[in-house]
Amino acid sequence: MAKVTVSPEKFNLVFFDAGEIAELVGSAAARIGVDADITVDVDEASALGRARVTSMDPVTLSVQGGAFEDPKRPRHLAPHNVEDVASRLLFRVRDRLDPSFGDPPPDEELTLQQSTAWDAYCLGRAERLGFHPAKPRRLYHFRNRHGFSDVADAAFERLWSADGLTWADLEAVCAETEAGRQAVG
Amino acid sequence: MKRHLRVDDLARDSRFVRLPLEARFNDPRPQGSRSSSGRSGGRRLTPDRPGAPDGARALMHGIFVGEIQALEGAGRTCYDFDTGAGADDVPFQLKLDMARQCWDEARHCEISVKLSEWMGTEIGEFAESTFLFEAACNPDPVLRLTGVNRALEGLAIDVFNAMRDFGDLAGDPVLEFCEDWMLADEVTHVRMGSDWLRRLTEADPERRQRALEFQSIVDKLFSGGGFRGEEEDSPIRLARRFRQLAGFTDAEIDSISEGSRQARREAEAARQRAAAKAAG
Numbered sequence: 001m002a003k004v005t006v007s008p009e010k011f012n013l014v015f016f017d018a019g020e021i022a023e024l025v026g027s028a029a030a031r032i033g034v035d036a037d038i039t040v041d042v043d044e045a046s047a048l049g050r051a052r053v054t055s056m057d058p059v060t061l062s063v064q065g066g067a068f069e070d071p072k073r074p075r076h077l078a079p080h081n082v083e084d085v086a087s088r089l090l091f092r093v094r095d096r097l098d099p100s101f102g103d104p105p106p107d108e109e110l111t112l113q114q115s116t117a118w119d120a121y122c123l124g125r126a127e128r129l130g131f132h133p134a135k136p137r138r139l140y141h142f143r144n145r146h147g148f149s150d151v152a153d154a155a156f157e158r159l160w161s162a163d164g165l166t167w168a169d170l171e172a173v174c175a176e177t178e179a180g181r182q183a184v185g
Numbered sequence: 186m187k188r189h190l191r192v193d194d195l196a197r198d199s200r201f202v203r204l205p206l207e208a209r210f211n212d213p214r215p216q217g218s219r220s221s222s223g224r225s226g227g228r229r230l231t232p233d234r235p236g237a238p239d240g241a242r243a244l245m246h247g248i249f250v251g252e253i254q255a256l257e258g259a260g261r262t263c264y265d266f267d268t269g270a271g272a273d274d275v276p277f278q279l280k281l282d283m284a285r286q287c288w289d290e291a292r293h294c295e296i297s298v299k300l301s302e303w304m305g306t307e308i309g310e311f312a313e314s315t316f317l318f319e320a321a322c323n324p325d326p327v328l329r330l331t332g333v334n335r336a337l338e339g340l341a342i343d344v345f346n347a348m349r350d351f352g353d354l355a356g357d358p359v360l361e362f363c364e365d366w367m368l369a370d371e372v373t374h375v376r377m378g379s380d381w382l383r384r385l386t387e388a389d390p391e392r393r394q395r396a397l398e399f400q401s402i403v404d405k406l407f408s409g410g411g412f413r414g415e416e417e418d419s420p421i422r423l424a425r426r427f428r429q430l431a432g433f434t435d436a437e438i439d440s441i442s443e444g445s446r447q448a449r450r451e452a453e454a455a456r457q458r459a460a461a462k463a464a465g
Binding site for chain 1: 202204208209212213214215232233235236237239242243302303304306307309310311312355356357358359460463464
């Protein structure tokens with residue numbers, strides 16, 4: 001099982017438990033098949049919800065505190081959200097570690113369209129592995145970035161149910177929905 | 186049947202979780218980090234922000250529970266007061282207006298449920314703030330209408346206007362259309378508040394002053410520490426034109442704007458104190 005280190009070890013602004021986060025992320029890594037040491041950097045001062053892979057060596061997940069937070073109980077940890085974030089990012093890690101996937105740009109250089117397309121592909125696989133991502137929420141994200149259209153909805157369904165895609169496949173989907181948006185605009 | 190219900194008396198099923206106001210105000214995290222402004226960076230809610238879809242979902246869920254409470258509040262105002270000309274009574278025409286508002290709010294609830302589904306939001310996914318109904322608990326009908334119809338429905342005008350623009354920019358036709366329809370009703374509700382304030386206090390300037398002071402308190406409290414205002418980075422901008430249509434004077438709108446700036450300064454100072462306390 002991957003060794004997971006959570007920073008900070010003790011939280012002052014929120015009621016998070018570093019040990020619980022480490023256990024949840026470690027368990028997700030084992031199920032997804034990521035066998036690498038993982039660091040989880042949590043920005044507890046932020047109630048925002050961004051989460052990214054910021055390093056591959058060592059694998060580092062940088063997470064704003066809101067991403068792990070329970071929306072019904074502000075400042076409290078939602079294990080479901082930790083699993084949701086971890087499964088999404090660890091599938092990205094697994095893709096990046098797979099030479100046949102291709103060579104995507106670093107997370108911080110991804111466009112919003114690339115990022116949401118990759119999220120759909122990651123979370124569809126996560127769902128089939130037994131995680132519980134909120135598919136309607138992800139469809140709404142996807143529509144916001146790829147257009148409110150039948151073309152975008154069909155692309156989302158393909159990504160969600162796909163396996164064995166490459167970075168080039170994801171870029172092709174982005175190009176397809178971009179063409180759809182241009183045609184409408 | 187009991188009159189003048191408290192917030193605790195409201196009926197909700199197990200999907201809903203209430204968030205006490207003090208929990209919101211005692212959060213020591215910096216003001217710019219609130220999720221309602223979008224979940225990633227900055228305060229202004231615009232579609233180009235990475236977390237904008239989640240920010241919009243959270244905000245629209247807040248509006249949904251606000252619609253439920255507005256329905257409950259207007260319904261209570263129909264029932265809580267006798268019909269008559271006394272200080273504790275209300276005219277029958279006011280009750281008719283409140284009944285019409287109930288009809289509107291019920292429709293808004295239905296729209297919000299369908300809009301939530303469209304946005305991928307589950308009912309009860311976010312905590313419920315009960316501030317709208319708390320303003321609707323005021324025992325003086327004039328203060329109640331001023332606090333709810335002018336202050337909080339006024340805030341709804343600002344939010345609907347902002348979210349309609351958000352839907353337009355994001356290319357989301359459903360969000361844009363829903364907001365536009367509800368916005369039209371909110372202007373009417375605020376107008377009702379303005380009209381009844383004027384009519385019921387025509388011969389009682391002291392009562393009018395008390396009502397305006399109550400409105401000012403509610404306005405400032407629910408500027409959300411600068412969440413709604415006229416600053417460049419305010420997540421929700423004050424909708425001046427629609428407020429004018431709803432019976433606000435320019436001086437009143439200026440006052441709300443200044444109150445929002447002040448609320449923002451005070452909220453930031455409070456958060457800094459809470460953060461210092463949390464850090465030991």
